[in-house]
Amino acid sequence: MVNKILIVAGTRPEIIKLAPVAHALGKVATLCLVHTGQHREMGAAAWQWFDLQPHYDLDVMEEDQPLSVLLGRLLQALHPVFAAEKPDFVIVQGDTASALAGALAAFYQHIPVAHVEAGLRTFDPTQPFPEEMQRVLISRLASLHFAPTAQARDFLLREGIPDEQVIVAGNTVVDSLKWLLESGKGRLPEPAHKALAQGRRLVAVTAHRRENQGERLPALCESLKSLVARHDVEIIFAVHPNPGVRRPVYALLDNQPGIHLLDPIPYPDFIRLLQACHFIVTDSGGIQEEASMLQKPVILLREVTERPEAEQAGVVKRVSPQTLLEEADRLLDDEVYYVSRCQSPALYGDGNAALRISQGLVVSS
Template identity: 40%
Template sequence: MLTLAGTRPEAIKLAPLAIAAAARPGIAHRLVATGQHAALFHQTLAAFGVAADADFGLLVPGQSIEALAASVSAAVTAEIARDRPDLLIVQGDTTSAWAAALAADAAGVPVGHVEAGLRSGDPLLPWPEERNRIEIDRVATLLFAPTPVALANLRDEPDVHGVAAITGNTGIDALLMMRDRLGPPDPRPDARRLVLVTAHRRENIGAGIAGICAAIVRLTARGDIAVALPVHPNPAVQAQVVAALGDVSHVSLLAALDYPAMVRMMTQAHLILSDSGGVQEEAPALGVPLLVLRENSERPEAVAAGNASIVGTDPDRILAAATRLLDDPAAHAAMARPAFPFGRGDAADTIVDLIEGWHAGRSI
């Protein structure tokens, strides 16, 4: 079994799968990095005691999506030719996952898709992620859907022909594993409530991040909160965030956090504002209210569970929703009850069980 990954979120969500596979003597598993997030990827794996078996080293600053896809496709094709795997595993909706899945399919290697079936309902938002996940699911032999909603999406699409099953999300495996390792959160050194913000989505660069930053400036004028914003390494994001918030009181612009530090900060937060997909899964499990800084979401389960609200990037909408949660204890409490719409921490073992069952049937 060959797993391909290259971004920090992929490292988080595939580390539990690597651990589960290593515990099964009947599975020979090889984890190969694309090199996209370079140090962050390997650092994240190391936090779980996992290491990649190889690294393609495909990181090129300023590389276009098309160039990345071509590089990944060529590297995966060569890897398959060297060591013909029974199954290629990809996770999520990155361009590298999409290119790898298509390359494997062209080479006749079955594809397993971790986090299959997520849909925003808008083919252009986010782009190219919505395209990527739809096309990966069309070629996948094994589709590991994190939730009943994701499974229903797959069953509603006539071009999806693989075997699909609900597994939960391996991101929750990783979160609960790390939370338990870290122990209870440390008390905060000051009385200001912590608002954690993350913003990096491609579709938000420009006007979206400008709106998010404007809302933060207005929020901090309250005087009773502290904002922590780990700045994404994307230079376009960095330039915009630093210019807008670099001199704002009670806003801490942080270097990208490693995964343990990020989990620690989420457990300390009174409120999270984020455009991240992974945070939409993690915040409910931690019982931290979340405002989603996007116009739609492929993870409606977080909203349905009552832990998240979609507010977009308009500063007035963000400010109104955040003010309500900061000023109304009942509203905050209603969103702060831990919920587990994305699983309870056993997704990786469930996925490995399904792979072993599939392989046994295929070998008969």
């Protein structure tokens, strides 16, 4: 019987996707929430948006910390927590360093691991880096795998994961997004509100992945400058706090007319921005899912995606920073094409993923 469940999360996306799981499990088991601090400020705020308070804050982040050092600090910080709490299950989500460390630390203490959003694959260990390898490793450590889609389940089975350990639950981001939309929380950022009042169309932009840092990020900034030169659009760029992103973006785009650089936007407000925008430019995985539910086209700044369902449905299209402008112009100028890019069915579930995960954990015991 599952009496105590410990959830490890450290980044904003993890918390957003695990919040509905925490609420569902809190009704049937004793719950312990561990915030690793991988996203210090963004993560702390994310717990609050969903009326949750972590029992532990490990505060592991240091500036310019190598991945190997981060993983070591996470393992060292998690060990005494697991030893003291003695949970029946540890839950991790996705593919972050916090998720890998949570799964590995639990494995070392013979604690079963449940992996939420299991089975996503690009089959290229360098893209996204290091997330692809991290989620593959978590699959070897977990004993219960909650796949968001049937295709993710198939990938796990091909890797030799026993069928009885895999449950297609849907994606918990749908649970969170539905709850948020129904709650009425969030408001449109002021620059976006003003742009719409002036009859401009909005383009929402995010970029944070390692493969887009370096030479690709300046190319993205130049394409965004060309895009606002049309004078009928304005860009809201939510700039990631990573110095490798923030420094070049502000150096190239600060005070650029038509481009508004904002600190990370609170999730409820960010969802209101996605609702209001014409399309989205991003390298995010989770935004592909949110855009699908909101039926907003995504220009994806990646060479591969672990969410092929959204690409097959047409809501996501991969481009390079250099070819972004061509696709953006088409979305702005070709109404028939734009509408075709907005037609996405319920790719990631019905909003009951957290309930299925809760039931799956109870049954597994």
